[in-house]
Amino acid sequence: MEDGATLKAALLNGPLVADLSGLTTPDRDVALDNLVVAHEYGHYIHHRLVAAGNLQSLAQSEGWSDFIALHLALRSGDDLAGAYGHSSYVARPGALVRPAAVHLFDGHEQKSADLPAHPGRRAAARRRAAAGERVGQFGVHNAGEVWATMLWEVYVALHEAHAGELEFDAVRRRMSDYVVAGMMLAPTQPTYTEQRDALLTAIGQHSVEDFVAAAQAFARRGAGTCAVSPPHDSEDLVGVVEDFEVRPRGRSSPPGSTTRSTRATATGSSTPGSRAG
Numbered sequence: 001m002e003d004g005a006t007l008k009a010a011l012l013n014g015p016l017v018a019d020l021s022g023l024t025t026p027d028r029d030v031a032l033d034n035l036v037v038a039h040e041y042g043h044y045i046h047h048r049l050v051a052a053g054n055l056q057s058l059a060q061s062e063g064w065s066d067f068i069a070l071h072l073a074l075r076s077g078d079d080l081a082g083a084y085g086h087s088s089y090v091a092r093p094g095a096l097v098r099p100a101a102v103h104l105f106d107g108h109e110q111k112s113a114d115l116p117a118h119p120g121r122r123a124a125a126r127r128r129a130a131a132g133e134r135v136g137q138f139g140v141h142n143a144g145e146v147w148a149t150m151l152w153e154v155y156v157a158l159h160e161a162h163a164g165e166l167e168f169d170a171v172r173r174r175m176s177d178y179v180v181a182g183m184m185l186a187p188t189q190p191t192y193t194e195q196r197d198a199l200l201t202a203i204g205q206h207s208v209e210d211f212v213a214a215a216q217a218f219a220r221r222g223a224g225t226c227a228v229s230p231p232h233d234s235e236d237l238v239g240v241v242e243d244f245e246v247r248p249r250g251r252s253s254p255p256g257s258t259t260r261s262t263r264a265t266a267t268g269s270s271t272p273g274s275r276a277g
């Protein structure tokens with residue numbers, strides 16, 4: 001109406017040349033995008049099984065959900081080193097669902113185990129958070145991308161570890177079970193490394209081989225044995241210490257002690273903020 005009135009007023013001033021063009025970007029219904037539906041279902045599973053609430057666990061929820069969607073999408077015969085887009089129907093070119101994620105992944109909005117382990121990625125998330133971008137939903141999606149990428153690395157590692165031995169669907173089923181068990185074992189409002197430890201514990205109950213493959217996959221993404229997460233209540237995610245190795249982590253007993261023995265685990269303690277090794 002307003003535009004029409006403007007046009008009418010302009011016509012009163014004499015001949016007028018005008019262009020007419022239609023919208024070229026249709027409004028796409030997200031309910032038609034399987035990966036979006038799967039993502040939201042991932043939130044349902046996560047919030048049912050993990051007492052989330054702090055920034056890190058809410059970010060993990062986004063990561064779990066992205067992973068669950070991509071886990072649904074990957075089929076037997078697909079390139080394990082390929083890059084796969086998320087929500088590509090809704091996120092048409094030029095209208096990304098999560099524009100901020102592009103920066104986090106240096107221009108790649110896809111998740112792919114083919115991306116080299118990049119020490120800067122978690123650091124980038126931290127810097128962006130420190131710059132005040134954490135507030136708002138893109139904050140949890142940004143940090144969640146980091147968790148999703150770790151999970152994808154684990155999943156691909158399991159497929160590679162069982163190549164020629166287990167069918168694709170068998171590995172796929174295993175990962176589904178690991179995801180659910182890993183959530184069930186998580187403490188309240190887990191940090192990244194606590195949730196990592198819960199997932200590794202779940203995996204280790206079933207297969208030592210899978211446990212090692214998964215621990216090494218986490219390490220390739222910066223969550224190795226001595227990685228440190230920000231504190232539980234962190235609002236800016238400052239305090240990340242990356243580690244790219246898997247190593248035994250021992251604790252020496254005081255001389256003469258009989259109650260505390262030397263112990264070594266692949267992932268070590270999940271005490272927030274603690275560091276050893």
Ligand SMILES: [Zn+2]
Pocket residue numbers: 039043061062065
């Ligand atoms: Zn989400």
